[in-house]
Amino acid sequence: MRPCYMRLPQDPIDSAGCPQFAFGYSRVPPRFGTVDRTQLELLEASVTHTPAPHPIRHSATPRTPAPRPLVVTADDGILDDVLRLAAAAGVEVNVAHDPGAARSSWASVPMVVIGADQADGLAHLAPTRRRDVYLIGQDRDDPTIWRRGVVLGAEQVLFFPADESWLADRFADAAEGERGDALVVGVVGGRGGAGASVLATALGITASRRNLSAMLIDLDPFGGGLDLVLGAEEVTGLRWPDLADSRGRLSARALRAELPARHGLTVLSWDRGDVLGVSPESVQVVLAAARRACDLVVLDLPRAFDPTFDGSVSACTVILMLVPTEVRAVAAASRIAARLAALASDVRLVSRGTSPGVTGDGIADALGLELVAHMPDERRLDGQLDRGDTPGLHERGHLATTSDRILDALLFERQVAG
Secondary structure (H helix, E strand, O other): OOOOOEEOOOOOOOOOOOOOOOOOOOOOOOOOOOOOHHHHHHHHHHHHOOOOOOOOOOOOOOOOOOOOOEEEOOOHHHHHHHHHHHHHOOOOOEEEOOHHHHHOOOOOOOOEEEEHHHHHHHHHHOOOOOOOEEEEEOOOOOHHHHHHHHHHOOOEEEEOOOOHHHHHHHHHHHHOOOOOOOEEEEEEEOOOOOOHHHHHHHHHHHHHHOOOOEEEEEOOOOOOOHHHHHOOOOOOOOOHHHHOOOOOOOOHHHHHHHOOEEOOEEEEOOOOOOOOOOOHHHHHHHHHHHHHHOOEEEEEOOOOOOHHHHHHHHOOOEEEEEEEOOHHHHHHHHHHHHHHHOOOOOEEEEEEOOOOOOOHHHHHHHHOOEEEEEEOOOOOHHHHHHOOOOOOOOOOOHHHHHHHHHHHHHHHHHHHHO
16 A cells, blocks of 8 residues: 655645645665664654653744655655655655646755656756755666756765665654754763763753753763763663664654653663663764754763773764862873873863862863863762752852853854854
8 A cells, every 4th residue: 555645736826625645654664774673662752752842941832843855756666665765764745746846845845855757847947956955866877867966956866775774864854853963062070080970960951941952961881870960860761771772873853752851951871780881883873863852962971991982072072071170180181181182173171179289270281271161169069969959950059150151162162163
């Protein structure tokens, strides 16, 4: 049985009598990569679950449904393949069977997929140039398909089955909007017990207070679990062992919906179980989904030099190294700083505490790093953490004010950079 889809009218003016059908095709394609059980659950969640509204954001304006990708073809074989891939990505599409029906929505849709059978007719209409146009060819040896792609302004000419997974990823990107370039901030302690996990949590809380969507990711399996720092250890949701075998692509929307959250901050934490490691590949799959899901991703980095550490550091926009104002802490931090310098282009210092002989500026000079902020010790912090109080909630505390200064600097730089 053919899948259903939204059919565009043959004449844009005569739209009142056009029959419309709800897209309802959900079969996972036999040729679409390898999907493990966790990914299937996330894929199902992306179709059947609607994430809860962000607890801090308030809006009286109803959300306008996002426009659907447009498929322009009358070839049943091409249409079946494209619909199958869209269904695998959990995406609904509009289908135009001729160039005239495609013209009215050409500029407003997130992406356009054109079958080779409609390429000449669409090129004759000379539609405006736009991004995210893909042409489906049927014969690699046909020299005219490349010329037609150039005339249409297509970014890619695709051939099935070789390019099926690539197109499915583009459908998933369209479903998740324009995001994909979140600010990724890594936080690492210059020595053990420096307070990196606390600062990482406070940065996430501060971002949520500003109505930014933020995700906190625990990359230290021996840290006891970042959900404890956030006070979310009793909140149900996925932890790292649930995602340890992730491959390919995870749905950003589903990942965010299935993770525990508190105070508007989503967290991916280690649990207290027996799984103590995740492959670098799985970490990169999760980080890619997190970047598509949020405005800010904060990584609580381990002090361990391994492939997972290296890949996570390389994924960061900026690294913050938290160093207490102690001679021994500076000596320990120098080894971390040397490793970071080989992996990241932007490493900065946050100093903490008060010492008569060691200052934040002195540490910055010793390590060769820019001092982005100095944070005095916060009174009664240890007791607050033992009670399950979330660090950074008290807006006038040193943690919150320091996090504000750091985010001000990073977000301003990002805005200036465009």
